Amino acid sequence: MIKFLDLQKINLTHQNEIEERLLNTFRSGWYLLGNEVKAFESNLAKYIGVDHAIGVANGLDALRLILRAYIELGIMKKGDEIIVPANTYIASVLAISDNGLVPIFVEPDINTYNIDISKIEEKLNEKTRGILIVHLYGRVIFSEQLIDLAQKNNLKIIEDNAQSIGAKWKDKEAGNLGDAAGFSFYPGKNLGALGDAGAITTNDETLAKTIRALANYGSNQKYINIYQGLNSRLDEIHAAVLDVKLKYIDQENDIRKEIAKKYITSIKNSNIHLPEMPKNEEEHVWHLFVIRTNDREKIQNYLADNGIQTLIHYPIPPHKQAAYSEYNHLSFPITEQIHEEVLSLPISPVMKDEEVEHIIKVLNNFQ
Numbered sequence: 001m002i003k004f005l006d007l008q009k010i011n012l013t014h015q016n017e018i019e020e021r022l023l024n025t026f027r028s029g030w031y032l033l034g035n036e037v038k039a040f041e042s043n044l045a046k047y048i049g050v051d052h053a054i055g056v057a058n059g060l061d062a063l064r065l066i067l068r069a070y071i072e073l074g075i076m077k078k079g080d081e082i083i084v085p086a087n088t089y090i091a092s093v094l095a096i097s098d099n100g101l102v103p104i105f106v107e108p109d110i111n112t113y114n115i116d117i118s119k120i121e122e123k124l125n126e127k128t129r130g131i132l133i134v135h136l137y138g139r140v141i142f143s144e145q146l147i148d149l150a151q152k153n154n155l156k157i158i159e160d161n162a163q164s165i166g167a168k169w170k171d172k173e174a175g176n177l178g179d180a181a182g183f184s185f186y187p188g189k190n191l192g193a194l195g196d197a198g199a200i201t202t203n204d205e206t207l208a209k210t211i212r213a214l215a216n217y218g219s220n221q222k223y224i225n226i227y228q229g230l231n232s233r234l235d236e237i238h239a240a241v242l243d244v245k246l247k248y249i250d251q252e253n254d255i256r257k258e259i260a261k262k263y264i265t266s267i268k269n270s271n272i273h274l275p276e277m278p279k280n281e282e283e284h285v286w287h288l289f290v291i292r293t294n295d296r297e298k299i300q301n302y303l304a305d306n307g308i309q310t311l312i313h314y315p316i317p318p319h320k321q322a323a324y325s326e327y328n329h330l331s332f333p334i335t336e337q338i339h340e341e342v343l344s345l346p347i348s349p350v351m352k353d354e355e356v357e358h359i360i361k362v363l364n365n366f367q
């Protein structure tokens, strides 16, 4: 059976190094806000090219904390509006509503699955304070037009970089394109921990300080609390693992790209719509390889019968979820079409050539 993602194999690639760091952390007797977190934050900041990286408990918290910090700093307030793609994982939207901010959904571009930047301006008003862009499936969404729009309207650009660590736009890393970025190191992400973990990157020192305090009970000094904060810290044990794996992220993303290229050049079936390789290949790190088809259930079952595991990212868009009943009446036809048609094929740095070729052959034989 070809697994959708073989996490065991991915992590065992670095077995010796990871086990050594884990053992050191275990034996150190220091488990929170210590040297491992410091080292990882410093290496992540260097890798992304930013001044500040802050480890937090998970990706949702990373995004929540950025917005919460903007509220504490008086830059946003409850009831303000944040632009967000209608086609995203629900966490992007939860981060907004959890802060009492209002998500304003914008349709995607059907070719990239990312937010259609040309449709943002019509949604802006005097309450709009930010644009939360999501580099979905690992593909960067950014443009000069977006920068102009944000500057002209005094909007913060927040990147949801959960799926796209290592992707670049014009030589700048995703995570260093807007005002602040949230990362997820959920085990299945391109850079995955051994449990929940996340981070925030920014060049804004005031924002970084505020986030650091908010994530630690609102305290910037032991037992001195300046905000009604939360507890959202990155554990030493996860930082240790992430610091090892960060060294290999470019190499591993390159393998993903090679697999994506093979799929794109070799899958030939009129029932299947393939994702496009961006003109600048470095704009995509292929967290997911997502095809579209009118025959999804049939193809998924056919692949399963042939020993190939697939997943759907995602079956129900946020505005159609029971959790957001207030938005259920809204209509986003492109988003809804995508959710009905998408299917994710296996892609990972540990897939064998034979496995990739088998998947291609099986798909080409589908009728």
Ligand SMILES: *Cc1c(COP(=O)(O)O)cnc(C)c1O
Binding pocket: 058, 059, 060, 061, 088, 089, 091, 092, 134, 160, 162, 163, 183, 184, 185, 186, 196, 197, 198
């Ligand atoms: C995974 C993910 C998140 C949330 O990250 P967690 O670490 O699971 O909280 C947010 N946004 C996107 C686009 C994601 O894929």
